[in-house]
Amino acid sequence: NAGVTQTPKFRVLKTGQSMTLLCAQDMNHEYMYWYRQDPGMGLRLIHYSVGEGTTAKGEVPDGYNVSRLKKQNFLLGLESAAPSQTSVYFCASTRAGEADEQFFGPGTRLTVL
Amino acid sequence: AQSVAQPEDQVNVAEGNPLTVKCTYSVSGNPYLFWYVQYPNRGLQFLLKYITGDNLVKGSYGFEAEFNKSQTSFHLKKPSALVSDSALYFCAVRGGLSGGYNKLIFGAGTRLAVHP
Numbered sequence: 001n002a003g004v005t006q007t008p009k010f011r012v013l014k015t016g017q018s019m020t021l022l023c024a025q026d027m028n029h030e031y032m033y034w035y036r037q038d039p040g041m042g043l044r045l046i047h048y049s050v051g052e053g054t055t056a057k058g059e060v061p062d063g064y065n066v067s068r069l070k071k072q073n074f075l076l077g078l079e080s081a082a083p084s085q086t087s088v089y090f091c092a093s094t095r096a097g098e099a100d101e102q103f104f105g106p107g108t109r110l111t112v113l
Numbered sequence: 114a115q116s117v118a119q120p121e122d123q124v125n126v127a128e129g130n131p132l133t134v135k136c137t138y139s140v141s142g143n144p145y146l147f148w149y150v151q152y153p154n155r156g157l158q159f160l161l162k163y164i165t166g167d168n169l170v171k172g173s174y175g176f177e178a179e180f181n182k183s184q185t186s187f188h189l190k191k192p193s194a195l196v197s198d199s200a201l202y203f204c205a206v207r208g209g210l211s212g213g214y215n216k217l218i219f220g221a222g223t224r225l226a227v228h229p
Contacts, residue, residue, distance in 0.1 A: 033217075035219075042220055042221040045217075048216060092157075099145045099207070101162055102217060103159070104149075104156035
């Protein structure tokens with residue numbers, strides 16, 4: 001099992017450019033999440049999905065969109081990147097049980113110039 | 114609203130000494146509490162969790178955590194620290210009303226530095 005994988009690992013964008021981050025999991029998990037990690041702020045939830053075809057906003061959703069067309073994939077889109085979106089992005093997945101732990105991908109380091 | 118506080122930005126400890134990383138939480142209903150560790154340039158790794166039952170939870174790499182309902186705390190502990198334990202540690206809570214069980218709320222993280 002590869003677990004949770006993220007593509008790409010690194011990316012540099014110019015302000016106004018768009019991009020999509022891909023997250024894939026092979027554990028048949030129902031729930032998937034996108035977080036951003038910034039120094040001193042821990043992980044903040046951007047969007048999440050509790051099943052194929054469903055998404056919901058997290059703590060910091062502005063400037064991002066997501067899609068979950070297949071159970072194993074969760075895409076995070078930036079339509080018009082801004083320097084404030086410079087961050088490390090983590091994807092995670094978990095089973096649907098209330099007490100289940102989340103499994104994290106290795107992260108994508110994004111710089112917006 | 115759910116929240117997690119890790120009051121220490123950094124904890125320094127000598128190798129071989131016991132370590133404690135503090136965490137307090139606020140959530141309505143029964144909390145599910147987690148500790149994760151992050152090594153440099155890596156994703157988060159699950160260490161342990163509290164669901165119910167025994168207040169002392171044992172996890173990976175010799176870590177344990179003590180749940181204290183009256184103090185709303187879930188401190189991470191290890192009897193004898195190793196230099197290789199140096200990393201960033203996150204406490205997280207899952208719970209509360211209005212879909213709170215679908216999400217984890219993380220603390221800001223505590224950097225543990227173990228000195229030889």
